[in-house]
Amino acid sequence: MFKELDPILHSQLRLAVMSLLISVKEADFTYIREKTNATAGNLSVQVQKLKEAGYIDVLKQFKDNYPQTTCKITPKGIEAFESYVKALQEYLKVE
């Protein structure tokens, strides 16, 4: 019996964001947008969904008079990502 894939992560943009954030301590919203080739509006919506799921923390602040949004994966997010990858490995029978 295969484990069901987490619906929050099993979407292209949200998975891309989580894959980026798992590799870094924190990342700027603009950097994530650049790496995922997403529009700002679409990315904002998906980031909000990840935040509501408790998978990422979003910090909004001002730096040099410009607004800056920083995203950081949470321990819950790390756990969900690891479970997701394990489930994928089971589906694809890879070790």
Next chain:
Amino acid sequence: MPEEKQLTEQESLQLITSMIQKVKGGYHENGTGPILWGTVVSIASFVTYLQREYLFDLPFDIWLIVMAAIIPQIIMVRKERRTRPHIKYEDEAINAVWIVYALTIFGLTAYQAIVPEVSANLLKEEGWQMMKHVLDNSKPDEVLTPFTPSLYSIYILVYAFPTLVTGITKKFTPMLVGSGIAYTCFIISLYTASKYDFLLGAVTAITCWFIPGLILRKRYLAQKRQHV
């Protein structure tokens, strides 16, 4: 990227791999820190060598330029942190190594400044003192302040440590080569007179920091041009 596109398992795995690869490539540091330190330490080392070789004194201690470089370094680090698009876990670890390195250098400098006088006082309390005795009796004996022979060798050894850690962690060949040269200079310095240790120290600073810094700078500027 389209919104809410459902992925196959294979596509998911490919996406995860490609995003992780994108983070691995990416951002280059601007190199100003290594260039600054490479410059001041090599100048201070080389001038100290010249002072000892040609027996002259400057009106100030040349090593003060190294202390003075701390201020622009702090400003640069703060500015760099503000403009950095992401922070990797390895960056935090490397920063910790460089902080420990800075503390070690301060510790060694304090050791060098304090221990000789304290040792002289302790010896005095014990009722004896160190004397310089010329073997052929061509000069009269003179009182000697305790000192650590060839201490700059230890500095060269310490210079190599954070450079090697950064080189290994970042897979940055110029720093790996630099640290290899530093260890070679350290071994040579064990057998040379202390004035030549400063010359080896200058070589170490150039190869560990100045040249890698220039290479980083070149990569950073190339990356910046791509984004304009």
